[in-house]
Every structure is written in C-alpha cells, then in structure tokens.
Amino acid sequence: xxxxxxxxxxxxxxxxxxxxxxxxxxxxxxxxxxxxxxxxxxxxxxxxxxxxxxxxxxxxxxxxxxxxxxxxxxxxxxxxxxxxxxxxxxxxxxxxxxxxxxxxxxxxxxxxxxxxxxxxxxxxxxxxxxxxxxxxxxxxxxxxxxxxxxxxxxxxxxxxxxxxxxxxxxxxxxxxxxxxxxxxxxxxxxxxxxxxxxxxxxxxxxxxxxxxxxxxxxxxxxxxxxxxxxxxxxxxxxxxxxxxxxxxxxxxxxxxxxxxxxxxxxxxxxxxxxxxxxxxxxxxxxxxxxxxxxxxxxxxxxxxxxxxxxxxxxxxxxxxxxxxxxxxxxxxxxxxxxxxxxxxxxxxxxxxxxxxxxxxxxxxxxxxxxxxxxxxxxxxxxxxxxxxxxxxxxxxxxxxxxxxxxxxxxxxxx
Numbered sequence: 001x002x003x004x005x006x007x008x009x010x011x012x013x014x015x016x017x018x019x020x021x022x023x024x025x026x027x028x029x030x031x032x033x034x035x036x037x038x039x040x041x042x043x044x045x046x047x048x049x050x051x052x053x054x055x056x057x058x059x060x061x062x063x064x065x066x067x068x069x070x071x072x073x074x075x076x077x078x079x080x081x082x083x084x085x086x087x088x089x090x091x092x093x094x095x096x097x098x099x100x101x102x103x104x105x106x107x108x109x110x111x112x113x114x115x116x117x118x119x120x121x122x123x124x125x126x127x128x129x130x131x132x133x134x135x136x137x138x139x140x141x142x143x144x145x146x147x148x149x150x151x152x153x154x155x156x157x158x159x160x161x162x163x164x165x166x167x168x169x170x171x172x173x174x175x176x177x178x179x180x181x182x183x184x185x186x187x188x189x190x191x192x193x194x195x196x197x198x199x200x201x202x203x204x205x206x207x208x209x210x211x212x213x214x215x216x217x218x219x220x221x222x223x224x225x226x227x228x229x230x231x232x233x234x235x236x237x238x239x240x241x242x243x244x245x246x247x248x249x250x251x252x253x254x255x256x257x258x259x260x261x262x263x264x265x266x267x268x269x270x271x272x273x274x275x276x277x278x279x280x281x282x283x284x285x286x287x288x289x290x291x292x293x294x295x296x297x298x299x300x301x302x303x304x305x306x307x308x309x310x311x312x313x314x315x316x317x318x319x320x321x322x323x324x325x326x327x328x329x330x331x332x333x334x335x336x337x338x339x340x341x342x343x344x345x346x347x348x349x350x351x352x353x354x355x356x357x358x359x360x361x362x363x364x365x366x367x368x369x370x371x372x373x374x375x376x377x378x379x380x381x382x383x384x385x386x387x388x389x390x391x392x393x394x395x396x397x398x399x400x401x402x403x404x405x406x407x408x409x410x411x412x413x414x
C-alpha cells in the first residue's frame with residue numbers, strides 16, 4: 001500500500017507539471033482534438049481519475065498533453081476570454097507572458113489608425129498580438145526562434161481562422177528582413193528559466209539596443225517593454241506609453257517614427273481608452289506639497305509610471321501629501337478618469353492600537369488597506385487592526401507619509 005500511494009503521488013506530480021508536449025501534432029489530429037474537448041474544464045482534483053480512465057484507450061503522453069492544455073486554457077481565460085481560450089493552444093510561458101486581448105486589440109487599432117497594412121511581429125510567442133493585428137485586417141509575419149512556440153502560434157492562427165493573414169516563421173529575429181513591412185513590433189523575452197524576471201533591458205532576448213535599432217529602421221517601430229523600466233533607459237527617439245487595464249498596469253511600449261513625438265509620455269487606461277499625454281515641452285514640474293485636504297486622489301498606475309501625476313494634480317487643483325508620494329490631495333471633488341477619489345475623515349500618526357480602537361468604536365466590519373511609502377504590509381495591518389469585524393461599516397486606510405512622517409489616513413471612496 002505505501003508503495004502504491006507513492007506511485008500515485010508521482011503520477012499526480014507528473015500531471016501537474018506536464019503542461020505542454022514537445023510535439024503539438026498529436027493534439028491537432030481529430031483524435032487529439034476530440035480528447036481536448038473531452039477534458040475541457042477538468043478540475044485539478046479530478047485529473048488523476050480522468051487520466052486513468054482515458055489511458056485505457058489513448059497513449060499516456062497524449063492524455064497528459066491534453067490535460068496540460070486544458071489546464072493552460074483555463075488559466076488563459078483571464079487574458080483571452082472563454083471563446084478564444086477554448087480553441088487556442090498554449091505553453092506555460094505563453095500564458096504568463098502573452099499580451100492580453102484588450103491591450104493587443106487597443107494596439108492593433110493604433111496601427112490601423114496609422115494606415116499600417118503589414119507588420120513584422122518579432123518574438124511573437126504564442127501569437128497574441130499577431131491575432132489582434134490580423135483581426136484588424138493587418139497582414140502579419142510572426143517570428144519566433146523556438147520551434148514549439150512557433151508551432152503553437154501557427155496552430156492558433158489556424159484555430160481562429162486567421163491563417164490567411166498570419167505567416168508564422170521559425171527563425172532568429174535578427175535574421176529577418178523587415179524592409180517589406182510597414183511596421184515592426186518587437187516583444188523581447190523578459191524572463192529567463194534560470195533567473196526569472198529580467199530587469200536589465202540589455203539582458204532581454206534580444207537586447208533592447210538591438211530592438212531599438214530594428215525599430216528605427218522601420219517607418220513605424222514599436223517595442224514592448226517592462227512597465228518598471230527606468231525612464232533614463234528609454235531612448236531619446238521614443239515616445240513612451242504605459243497601459244493599464246482596469247487599474248492594473250500591464251505593459252509599457254516604445255513608439256518610434258510615424259506620428260510620434262520623441263520624448264513624449266502617454267498613459268492609457270483601458271477599457272475606456274482614456275489617454276493622458278505630454279510632450280517634453282508640456283511636462284509639468286512636481287506639484288507643491290500641501291496639508292491633507294478633504295479629498296485624496298489615488299492616480300492610476302499608468303499615470304504614475306508615465307510620471308504624469310503633475311498633470312493630474314493641475315487638473316484637480318491639488319498638491320502632493322509628500323514630495324516622494326504619488327497621492328494627490330485637494331479640497332474639492334472633481335471627476336477624473338485618471339485617479340480614484342476618497343473622502344478623508346481622519347489623519348493619524350501611525351499607531352496600530354489607536355487604529356484598532358477607532359475601528360471598534362465605529363463598528364467597522366470591512367477594512368481596505370492601501371499603502372504607498374510604507375514598509376507595513378496591508379494584510380499584516382488588517383489582521384492586527386481588525387482581527388474580527390465589529391459591525392457593517394466600511395473604511396479604507398492609507399498607510400503613507402505626510403510631509404515625511406508615517407501617517408494613517410482614513411476615508412471612503414468619494
């Protein structure tokens with residue numbers, strides 16, 4: 001019995017980690033596709049039983065590959081939606097690193113608005129951006145040097161009925177002649193199997209310097225980069241754009257050439273597509289620091305990354321609560337798509353005991369903790385300050401600094 005249980009655990013371990021197969025061809029056959037339909041939606045707790053049953057009639061590797069794809073498709077729904085995710089093929093890295101549909105569609109619309117008819121998509125991955133471009137009627141050369149990844153991108157183009165517009169090529173992107181194309185889009189690998197996330201742009205694959213040179217050769221060049229890239233690492237020739245989707249910053253993009261202003265910065269908020277833009281000549285200096293007023297505005301992450309907080313503060317007739325903190329304070333409530341407003345009721349020096357007593361006194365049962373400029377973890381404070389609900393009232397606590405001093409601001413969404 002003990003040996004049997006160990007073998008079962010090893011089987012589960014293999015199922016949990018075998019999320020792809022080196023040869024995609026078996027899954028593209030009628031038998032493979034039928035198997036994918038059969039395992040769709042399989043819960044992790046049921047995988048072993050499903051695998052045992054299916055292996056009576058199918059090769060073990062094919063069953064494991066189908067279950068792996070089913071699991072990846074479930075993870076991909078958040079980026080690609082139910083309909084597309086159910087038809088597409090994925091790799092673990094592809095699910096993690098591919099552009100979500102909302103962002104890829106926005107970018108494809110930008111290409112379309114500029115009259116782009118053909119794009120060389122270098123480092124295409126599983127084809128997320130190529131799919132959005134093709135759906136916008138743009139012809140795409142999608143290039144990736146990894147054979148399996150290229151096979152997945154090709155299978156996705158076929159599965160979504162876009163093979164006529166997407167040519168997938170397995171090649172090193174540095175060997176591609178991009179001259180015949182209206183635009184070049186480069187999405188360098190920013191993760192390594194050994195080191196994880198890569199922060200040095202010159203350690204991207206290919207390096208940022210090569211990607212910039214490729215972009216500058218095209219009438220329109222676009223580079224996808226990590227949103228946390230230091231501003232000093234951004235080439236002077238680029239217009240830089242940061243994109244958030246429902247409040248989460250997803251990526252940064254460098255635009256070169258046609259219709260773009262070198263040195264300009266843009267923040268785009270999806271799904272509304274609200275955009276805040278400033279050229280080098282119109283960038284504003286940091287706002288003044290002032291005492292906390294009636295309202296606190298939390299700028300969208302894309303606005304913060306683009307260093308456009310000053311633009312928002314001017315529109316709100318506001319200032320900063322601290323010269324190093326991206327919270328805007330103002331005495332009046334103004335509507336803005338670029339920040340979330342909170343009405344502040346209390347300003348306290350950081351003190352957990354005082355906060356706990358105040359929450360009990362006011363019958364707080366729902367506590368939201370946000371932080372900026374504080375080393376305290378929100379969940380840690382929530383557990384200490386509100387170990388159990390005292391009522392139905394809801395409060396938002398901001399852990400931050402005001403004029404350099406650790407402070408707690410209490411309030412509610414305005």
